[in-house]
Amino acid sequence: MTHQPPFTVPDLTDNSAPDRTLSHILNQLLATGPAVHIATGFFNLGGYALLRDGLHRASRVRILLGKEPLTTGASPDAPPPVED
Numbered sequence: 001m002t003h004q005p006p007f008t009v010p011d012l013t014d015n016s017a018p019d020r021t022l023s024h025i026l027n028q029l030l031a032t033g034p035a036v037h038i039a040t041g042f043f044n045l046g047g048y049a050l051l052r053d054g055l056h057r058a059s060r061v062r063i064l065l066g067k068e069p070l071t072t073g074a075s076p077d078a079p080p081p082v083e084d
Helices: 022-030 045-057
Strands: 035-040 060-065
Touching: 022 045
Parallel strands: 035 060
Antiparallel strands: none
C-alpha cells in the first residue's frame, strides 16, 4: 500500500498549474473532513460544479450567504432604490 503524505495548502494559489487551482485545493480539503462550513458573499453555479463531488461526499454542508441575490431583471451596477 502506498502511503501519501498529508495534504498541505500551498502558500500561493494562482492557477499556474492544475494542482495550484483553487478548485483543486478546495477539493483536496473536502476529502479530509466530513463536514463543510462555507461563508461567502455570493453563490456561483459554475463554482459549485467544480466542487460538487466533494460536497456530495460530505456528511454535512452549511453555506452562509452574505450578499442578497439580485431580483429578476436587476442590473448588478444599478444604484440601490431610494427610500422616501
